[in-house]
Amino acid sequence: MGKLPFENISRKIIIKRDVKTNENFEKRPEDRTINELINYGIINLNKASGPSSHQITDYVKKILNVSKAGHSGTLDPKVVGVLPIALEKATRIVQVLLTSGKEYVCLMYLHKKISEKEIKNIFEEFSGEIKQIPPVRSAVKRQERKRNIYYIEILEIDDQYILFRVGCQAGTYIRKLVDQIGKKIGCGAHMVQLIRTKAGPFNDNEMYTLHDLKDAYEFYKEGSEKGIRKIILPFERAVDHLGKVWVVDGCVDALCHGAPLYIVGISKLTENINKNDIVAVLTLKNELICIGQAEIDSDEMVKLEKGVAVDKIKVFMERGTYRKTV
DSSP: OOOOGGGGSOOOEEESSOOOOOTTSOOOGGGOOHHHHHHTEEEEEEEOSSSOHHHHHHHHHHHHTOSOEEESSOOOTTOEEEEEEEEGGGGGGHHHHHTSOEEEEEEEEESSOOOHHHHHHHHHTTSEEEEEOOOSSOSSOOSOEEEEEEEEEEEEEETTEEEEEEEEOTTOOHHHHHHHHHHHHTSOEEEEEEEEEEETTEETTSOBOHHHHHHHHHHHHTTOOHHHHHHEEEGGGGGTTSEEEEEOGGGHHHHHTTOOEEGGGEEEEESOOOTTOEEEEEOTTOOEEEEEEESSOHHHHHHOSSSEEEEEEEEOSOTTSSOOOO
16 A cells, blocks of 8 residues: 655654653643633544535534634545544644645546556556646646656456545645546546545544534533544644654743744654754644744754754744743
8 A cells, every 4th residue: 555755754753852841831632621622623524425625614613613613625525535624723734734645545437448457557657746737626727737646556447447546745636637547548537436535644544524523512512521532633633744843841932922943942853854844843742832844954953052943933832821931
């Protein structure tokens, strides 16, 4: 089975400064109350066929009685599967997922019977960089652009039906891909069904329906938190696929005010961070403070004692959450 690029990267943790966190400041994501989870939470929703992604998001808002929610990339009404939805103050985290890799399982129909050997040969040509012009009904400008197909695997061929799995760069149009494959084969093809199975770190092994959410929220109102805790996850889960840097308590508030992260504030970090990578900056309790761009790679972060490690900060934690320390 193929893997998205981030799934092939080792993320072992390197200790730079072995320090402790003040337990009087805030709490670990898994210790948040349900109200706190809803305020800074994300749901890996199993989108049903029929409603649009915007309608599904609106249903979530009504079920949980929240004012804000945002999804991580539009799925056509008939497309089903993984649709992460962030809640309230966590809504901006979907920006991280919008650019992350996606995986789909697609059923396509060839307009003419073709030999399996020829089909497999053509599919191999669609691995790697391809060019696409977005469809007429799309949210982007209709001009040719390059997209990476990380892997494409035929799962089953049944007469003129082909079931395949594809891992691709964000912004790849699978319906268009099917059309391109059909034209390359020379007989034409169309998409019959599409399921999104991965969106960044979220996959189809741990997703829930609107009915699951509704039932869990009703049980929560009756006193049982078990179900709702399974469904509403800490929004930190949305950065599981990124490189990470953990910082000492004393520099958290400066980051909350938009300051860059200086090397002196780093306690530990994951390996294989490259310069210009988008990284997540967390407290020693694993709370997400911000995301930013790595100014140097992880090896330099470990070796150097001065300089900027992460800049162009986008803050998620509220100011004053961690008091300034001298």
